[in-house]
Amino acid sequence: MKHKVTYKKPFGFLKILHFRRYIARAGQSIKRALSRLSDRHKIDKLRREFSANVSHELKTPLTSIYGYAEMLEGGMVKEEDKPAFIHKIKDESARMIALVEDIMFLSSLDEGKNVKVFEKTDIAAIAAEACEKLRAKADEHKVRLSFNAGGGAMFKKGNRSMLLLLFVNLIDNAIKYNTSGGLVRVEAARRGRHIWASVSDTGIGIPKEAQKRVFERFYRVDKSRSKKTGGTGLGLAIVKHIALLHHAEISLQSHENIGTTVTMVF
């Protein structure tokens, strides 16, 4: 008599295994969905903050311009005061133009535009050019500006005009937030495969709690001082973006009333 051999699959065990895997996968998908949701929430929040900041920063100079023009039109300004009023209108307009240009540049970076040309660029030569551009401003502020490169060309793949803007922004800060008789040192050196560049100053420094925020858009430690110097708080946000595009590491060390050093490793 033949026996029909029936093989009993361990259904119970496999089912549990499948079920556990299914639960684990579902859990991961839920986690991913939640993280996407919170990312989107964060982006939405940043967008809202950005629009509120832009509106505020534009409204302030526009309100001044409107006020000065209204006073001139109403004949409320003495003849001898007119040049000063016209100068103020010009100053505020220049501030607005600079702000709009910075915003447009940042949004073009956000959208990945402007990044077409990446060529062999000499970091040391660009840093030297930025120093020359700002030499007159340094003299005006009675700040000594020195440049020191470890000799020879220091080539890396990069976008020339963006890198120039990066150094100009850093040196501009080092001059603006300095004190009369202070020093700004710009250095570049090759270390192995990398190029190190730094901008250091002997200026007012940045308080510890503000150091991680200075790279945020529109963040200014001392709004009144920054406004006096024509700052909009976008310079370091632009610097950070450009460094990121060049895969450069950027770090900041600062001590109040001693000075600030920003270092980049390309």
Ligand SMILES: Nc1ncnc2c1ncn2[C@@H]1O[C@H](COP(=O)(O)OP(=O)(O)OP(=O)(O)O)[C@@H](O)[C@H]1O
């Ligand atoms: N070298 C520095 N020394 C002291 N404070 C600095 C220095 N660099 C930046 N800061 C502080 O960080 C803030 C942000 O700098 P950022 O360059 O982004 O803006 P800004 O200089 O105010 O304006 P902008 O660069 O748009 O003209 C400044 O307002 C200033 O308070």
Ligand SMILES: [Mg+2]
């Ligand atoms: Mg600046």
